[in-house]
Amino acid sequence: MPIPHLIHIGYAKTGSTLLQGWSALGEADPRLRVTSCETISSPLPRDGGFLVDYEGLSLLDVEAAPLRACEAMHQLFPNAYVLIVTRGIASVILSSYSEYLRSSGHLDFLPFLSGAARRNPWNYDLLIARYRELFGADRVIVLPYELLRDDPQAFTRRIEDAFALDPHELPQAFANPSLSPAELAWYGRFNRFVGAQKQTGRVRRALAARYALALTAGRFRWLAALLQRLRPRPSLPILTEELLRPFAGGTAGLRADPIYAPFLADYAIEAPPP
Template identity: 40%
Template sequence: MSGHLIHIGYAKAGSHFVRHWFRAHPQLDFMHSGIAGFRNVFDLARRSVEPSRDVRWRVTSAEELASPRPNLREIVFDRDWGGPIPEAQARARDILAELFPGATILLLTRGFRTLLLSGYSEYVREGGDRDFLDMLARGNGSGDQRGEHAWNYDYLIGLYRAAFGERVIVLPYELLSADSSAFLRVLEARLGVDRFELPTERLYPSLSPVELCWYPRITRVVRRLPLRGRVRDALYRRYVRGVTRNAWARPIGVLQRLFPRTPVTDSLISDANVEFFRGRADSLRHDPVYAPYAQEYLF
């Protein structure tokens, strides 16, 4: 009988790599944006007449389950950019536990310093228009409940372990980044599946330091255009889709040569910015997989 593996996040912690592995591994059944390997209920019915194969895990993957928020997967001009709400995270857990009480949960984490920059890259790709220093000056949203709860690994891990017990697998992105083969060996051992190696590749690179500098500026210009209604929304959607694909990289290179700006790098992140997150990963302190990364997780 197949198990059900639910990968819940986090964003910018190797999701694209593991989804590539989910799709490629012959003992896993995964469909992007589907549930338990099925695109929808009609896909389930259609595949029921096909010959069965050795599927050990049916996989669901949605990093948004770790950080539920409005307007997911939508390009909206007046988007709510707030961070995760604890109650929404708890409701997502409750729904999963009710529907799939025997599931195994996979959570990938990332050290706080690199997550600040990588998370900002994702924000910019989705149409965010604040500069990086402005985001840091705001204390990563620390003025409201959602900001105070951003990347609180201890809370989310505790939430899912309360419902799924020992069937919660937590692994560090740092291991994947340093040695993808070692990462897969750990994951395969936890899941009890055969070795299956993926070619080393960077599936979803972050924006470059220069692109991180210029895209928010361009986005602000686009948002200030004197347009309204459907015309504004259509133009904005087209523009953000281009940002998501990094379609404007070449014009940005020209802008940088003509009007040089300070690239966005981790040198802009102070120790105080990182200290904001201290105490949010302490439950991982005694996990041997995390021992080499104590500094990244502030324990």
């Protein structure tokens, strides 16, 4: 009997690094072969290094690209199983903005949100439907990040039971935690200041690279905390129903799934009136 092949496609900001460190999705269990890459569902062009190229991302069709990736995966692995992990819209927006700032992004939150709303990279229903159409509904496992956050054993049990795996312990902590309120308030200003420096060519690239490494390592956390005590800046605005409405329409199918019942508030967005 062939060894099952599981393709874990993300989404981004749904604990992918934690799951990749889980031995059941690694090489510890010979009864399951795993391909794990969250950029299949969440395309993130790079700047030639480890940082996300957000200018390049703004030019990418974030709805069509994952659908093309789905078709490519089906051509390569037509008999595979697929694991899709979703995250509530408000939560994924805030976590994505944190990652954006950590990658030297310079926009304040509302312009960032406006750009995301025009493109909506979290149309879960559309992508899930396409995977089910190509691979078969019985081969597509869809789970909420919120279950992984609140009850990790219940989350992993769903995967272990699907492939008759022995229990495997998850790593103890999530990787890449979100920035603190002070960092969220100040990192955009830091990034704009560095981006406005007059150096050109090789010097500018070297400065940007060193700054990005320090930012990713959290070396400006103390400065953000100090400035927030001395000159407090407003925290991020509350994500009201009005701000979230542009993202309506991509979660209706999830809300009908019983496993999402405890997390309906995370996925319930009222569509705008006709």
